[in-house]
Amino acid sequence: MxxxxxxxxxxxxxxxxxxxxxxxxxxxxxxxxxxxxxxxxxxxxxxxxxxxxxxxxxxxxxxxxxxxxxxxxxxxxxxxxxxxxxxxxxxxxxxxxxxxxxxxxxxxxxxxxxxxxxxxxxxxxxxxxxxxxxxxxxxxxxxxxxxxTFVVPIAQARGDRRRLALHLHRAGPGAQALILNAHTDHDRGLLSLTTDLHSMLNDVDAAHLTSPYLHRFHDHDRQDALDLHLPALGEALLILQGTLSGPCPQGLGRALASIDSLSRTFGQVHRHPDPPTPPPPDLTRLRDAGLNLKPEAEFLAFLHTHAALRRRLQAMAHAGQWRWDQVAEPTEH
Structure with a gap:
């Protein structure tokens, strides 16, 4: 029976x-x-x-x-x-x-x-x-x-991830290095962090929206590690948006929206409490490089309104076994 x-x-x-x-x-x-x-x-x-x-x-x-x-x-x-x-x-x-x-x-x-x-x-x-x-x-x-159907898009998405990570690694590495190198060494200046990356960011964001489990995939080499370089880019864009006295680079809002979307899909996959908010960055290097920045009090108030995003970015870095100082201003290249 x-x-x-x-x-x-x-x-x-x-x-x-x-x-x-x-x-x-x-x-x-x-x-x-x-x-x-x-x-x-x-x-x-x-x-x-x-x-x-x-x-x-x-x-x-x-x-x-x-x-x-x-x-x-x-x-x-x-x-x-x-x-x-x-x-x-x-x-x-x-x-x-x-x-x-x-x-x-x-x-x-x-x-x-x-x-x-x-x-x-x-x-x-x-x-x-x-x-x-x-x-x-x-x-x-x-x-x-x-x-x-399951495997092929993963291979394509990993290629997109690596292309973006390698681009950011060579442009930085680290949040403030991304800004300084774009400001001093790139022919398009700070636009290289916004409009030049929009297509790559959109492709990576779309792949993770379709297949959020991609946030569980990690790479062997530092230069390929999106979980290191994407938080660095997010931190760099927040610094630019919150502290530049003049107009922000064109496309900054769209680039930051893609990073925010990626951080949210990351939070859906890694359901654990976010780490504490990272400490505010020391902008001395940027001021010394001649960038026209707002007063520190205004910048700190801006960071406070974006604390949730910075916590998610730090959680992303921690998932890849990276420290926040390696994201913000690494001492090793």
Missing amino acids: IRQLLWIPGALLVLAVLGDLIVTCLQSGEGRLSRAVHRPLYALLTALTRATGHRPLLSWSTPLLIMGTLTTWTVLCWLGWTLVFWSEPGSLLGSDSGQPATFAGTLYFVGYTISTLGLGEITAPQPFWRILTAVASINGFFLLTFAI
């Missing part, structure tokens, strides 16, 4: 995987199954990184989370269809012996069915189970297609 009811949990597993595939690959978000896989794996990797003090371990987050997701989808789909076929004795027969398939034989049959191999060593004698075999094969095709 219990065996005959196994099709119910089996069907629920198959439907759960299909729902997760649709949400994760086609909608803007992260499916429940994917989230249930990502969170513990990411927490384990983060704990291991903190325990060893070896930050490059975080770069394994990408293959670990991708393989964990694909493995979960495959195993649950495989198990679900196995329970469906196993629930009815005699639903599958050995093509040579004519005997009902064992559980191991059913598992084997489902494996080559959803992988679309179609070996034919075990067959379904009744029309109903033949139809379900075809459905399982189509399900396997969908699983493979959605797996590609």
Whole structure:
């Protein structure tokens, strides 16, 4: 009696995987199954990184989370269809012996069915189970297609992330270095931090809105670390907006809006209390470089109104195992 009811949990597993595939690959978000896989794996990797003090371990987050997701989808789909076929004795027969398939034989049959191999060593004698075999094969095709749909955008998004991070690394690094280098060494001046970056920022923001779990991916090298350079850019733009006496560079508001959006999707993925607000920056270097700045009191009041954004930016840096001084004004290049 219990065996005959196994099709119910089996069907629920198959439907759960299909729902997760649709949400994760086609909608803007992260499916429940994917989230249930990502969170513990990411927490384990983060704990291991903190325990060893070896930050490059975080770069394994990408293959670990991708393989964990694909493995979960495959195993649950495989198990679900196995329970469906196993629930009815005699639903599958050995093509040579004519005997009902064992559980191991059913598992084997489902494996080559959803992988679309179609070996034919075990067959379904009744029309109903033949139809379900075809459905399982189509399900396997969908699983493979959605797996590609899942992986390819991640590869493209990581390329966009690295391109933006490398650009900022070479333009800085660090918030005040970004401003000083743009002011003194770039032919477009401070516009290089706003209008020149708008397209890249928009692409990265759109990718993270579609796939917020990208905030769990980290890079090995400092120059590729978006979780270091994006907070630095955000801090630089806040300094410009809050302290320049003259007009702000064109496009600053749009660039800052993209950074704010990225920080918010980060907060949706990393649901933990934000760290304290970072200390206000010392603007002596900027004043010495000849920039016309507002009085310090006005700047501090401006920073107070943007404290939430600065906390999110610091949380982003901490997630990548970076210190705030490495974001604001690094001493190492």
